[in-house]
Amino acid sequence: MTTYEYVVNLAKQGCCVDEIIHESGVKLNTVNRYLSRARQQGVVFPDGLKVYRKSLDYTVPKSVRAMILPYAKRRKMSVSDLAAKLITTIAEDELIDAVLDDGKQTYV
Numbered sequence: 243m244t245t246y247e248y249v250v251n252l253a254k255q256g257c258c259v260d261e262i263i264h265e266s267g268v269k270l271n272t273v274n275r276y277l278s279r280a281r282q283q284g285v286v287f288p289d290g291l292k293v294y295r296k297s298l299d300y301t302v303p304k305s306v307r308a309m310i311l312p313y314a315k316r317r318k319m320s321v322s323d324l325a326a327k328l329i330t331t332i333a334e335d336e337l338i339d340a341v342l343d344d345g346k347q348t349y350v
Contacts, residue, residue, distance in 0.1 A: 249276045255311070256288045258320040264301060288318050 243251075245268060252262045262273050277287070302310075307321045314324040332341055339346070 246276050246279075249273055250280045250285060253277055253280070253287050254285070256314050256318075256320045257307075258322040260301065261307065261320070261322060265304070288315075288320075 245266065249262055249266055249268055249272075252265055257265065259270070259273055259277075262268070263270060266273070268276075281287075302321055302325050310324055311321055314321045317324060319327070332338055
């Protein structure tokens with residue numbers, strides 16, 4: 243498999259540009275060029291993948307990405323978008339103590 247094919251396959255699986263860069267080791271400009279070329283050839287990416295680098299405060303480890311990838315695919319989202327949605331939902335619904343279940347409770 244060529245680097246081009248690898249990058250395109252990662253995008254087809256729902257990986258965001260940051261994940262593709264991290265996973266493939268390919269530079270941002272090259273990833274953008276590959277994705278643009280693939281689009282010109284008729285490749286359609288899930289979740290409206292954009293040709294730019296997303297800004298992430300946290301990179302999801304590879305092992306965790308693998309665990310949540312099926313959930314992201316079912317929702318037609320990238321793994322990063324699902325992770326961000328999970329964190330946002332947990333915070334907004336005040337579920338942090340329930341999710342962590344570490345015995346430390348915050349009374350708001």
